[in-house]
Amino acid sequence: MRPVYMISGGITKFSKANPRQSFRLMVKESFDYALRDVPMLRRAMIDGSVGSYFSDHFTRQLKAATMVQDFLGLCPKPSKRIEGGGATGGLCFQAAWEAVASGRMDCCLAFGFETMSHVNTWKGNEFIALASDTNFDYPVGGFYSGYYAMMVVRHMYEFGTTVEQLAMVSVKNHKNALHNIWAQKHLDLTIEDVRNSPLVAYPLTMLDICTMSDGAACCILASEKVAEKVCPNPVRVIGIGTGTDAMRMADRPHGEVLLLKHEDPSWYKNLKYPGVHSFRAGRNATRLAYEHAGIENPLEDLDFIELHDAYTSSEIQTYEDLGLCRYGEGGKFIESGAPALGGKIPVNPSGGLIACGHPVGATGLMQAVFAFWQLQGTVAKHNNGDAKIQVKPKKKSRPMRGLIHSHAGTGTYVTVSIMESTS
Numbered sequence: 001m002r003p004v005y006m007i008s009g010g011i012t013k014f015s016k017a018n019p020r021q022s023f024r025l026m027v028k029e030s031f032d033y034a035l036r037d038v039p040m041l042r043r044a045m046i047d048g049s050v051g052s053y054f055s056d057h058f059t060r061q062l063k064a065a066t067m068v069q070d071f072l073g074l075c076p077k078p079s080k081r082i083e084g085g086g087a088t089g090g091l092c093f094q095a096a097w098e099a100v101a102s103g104r105m106d107c108c109l110a111f112g113f114e115t116m117s118h119v120n121t122w123k124g125n126e127f128i129a130l131a132s133d134t135n136f137d138y139p140v141g142g143f144y145s146g147y148y149a150m151m152v153v154r155h156m157y158e159f160g161t162t163v164e165q166l167a168m169v170s171v172k173n174h175k176n177a178l179h180n181i182w183a184q185k186h187l188d189l190t191i192e193d194v195r196n197s198p199l200v201a202y203p204l205t206m207l208d209i210c211t212m213s214d215g216a217a218c219c220i221l222a223s224e225k226v227a228e229k230v231c232p233n234p235v236r237v238i239g240i241g242t243g244t245d246a247m248r249m250a251d252r253p254h255g256e257v258l259l260l261k262h263e264d265p266s267w268y269k270n271l272k273y274p275g276v277h278s279f280r281a282g283r284n285a286t287r288l289a290y291e292h293a294g295i296e297n298p299l300e301d302l303d304f305i306e307l308h309d310a311y312t313s314s315e316i317q318t319y320e321d322l323g324l325c326r327y328g329e330g331g332k333f334i335e336s337g338a339p340a341l342g343g344k345i346p347v348n349p350s351g352g353l354i355a356c357g358h359p360v361g362a363t364g365l366m367q368a369v370f371a372f373w374q375l376q377g378t379v380a381k382h383n384n385g386d387a388k389i390q391v392k393p394k395k396k397s398r399p400m401r402g403l404i405h406s407h408a409g410t411g412t413y414v415t416v417s418i419m420e421s422t423s
Contacts, residue, residue, distance in 0.1 A: 013182050086408040086409065090417065108220075172347075180355070210310045212359075234422055267326050279411030315352070
């Protein structure tokens with residue numbers, strides 16, 4: 001496989017509802033933004049694309065990615081659609097990486113979108129629930145806030161995680177978003193604010209959960225040959241990992257923890273794994289990406305993380321899957337301040353899904369764009385001059401590195417991708 005670089009990215013501002021703007025126009029807006037940042041890249045140099053959107057139900061249009069391909073002026077070049085629940089955008093990013101790494105393309109566009117406001121919230125939640133097992137879980141009232149509430153209750157029972165620790169995630173991510181013009185919500189919260197917001201499914205409140213949104217995002221990935229021609233400071237994709245698990249949590253077997261290089265088997269002698277408190281797919285994706293990128297210890301070898309915080313609870317669970325702390329210590333990790341800006345490893349400096357929104361097909365690509373700007377050191381350029389969420393590199397002895405993490409279902413698809421600066 002040959003080296004792959006991200007050379008540009010663009011997003012629209014995610015919003016709760018943007019019913020007057022079509023999905024094609026939203027994607028074009030993000031694509032035009034990306035092209036403006038690399039003026040030497042001509043449209044003719046893009047060899048093809050990968051499109052991502054979660055559900056045909058929201059657009060009421062099959063083959064919508066084909067319509068975007070045409071609207072962007074990329075026909076008759078190759079294109080395909082990727083779908084994988086909440087990990088759709090992350091899978092799209094990795095599919096574009098594969099197209100370039102394999103040599104099939106020298107330059108590939110990854111675009112994603114969702115227009116979730118086109119249906120009522122209750123109907124949107126029904127569509128999302130169809131990403132669970134429709135033969136067993138869905139007919140007995142299965143919906144995602146309920147699934148994640150169940151999982152975190154087990155985490156609380158097993159490890160002593162508290163509702164205040166969940167709320168700390170929301171406070172942190174919303175506070176970061178105060179300095180991100182692209183975020184959907186700009187709220188300066190307290191733990192009490194989060195706990196006093198309306199209860200959705202115990203212990204999760206409205207402020208523990210991300211918002212269904214409208215929006216689009218684009219990433220342009222290229223070979224070294226193209227990157228050298230058009231981009232003065234490209235970002236190299238150095239690690240790719242993906243994991244899967246059974247749709248029904250009841251079908252997931254127990255076994256030994258998939259260990260990372262810095263972990264010791266003795267840590268988990270009495271741990272029932274993965275149970276319903278951990279995401280085995282997330283751990284597998286992490287293990288593969290770390291091996292690919294040569295990550296020995298994430299706290300030392302990574303500078304920041306943009307992870308899929310659809311729920312405050314899933315951020316805490318993912319700390320553990322990524323090996324930022326031991327299994328069972330995610331609550332203590334957020335309480336320590338380690339994932340805050342200025343902490344050991346800033347997590348979701350953008351504000352994450354909780355503050356930025358979650359237009360599913362665009363979300364993983366949005367994370368890649370924010371990570372790209374961090375690694376280029378161009379957060380202020382793309383943020384009206386505000387650089388307060390620009391992360392500083394930990395070490396001068398190595399390139400700056402960031403990780404993006406995309407998650408579907410109850411952990412049925414998970415992607416982890418790692419990028420590093422070249423300047």
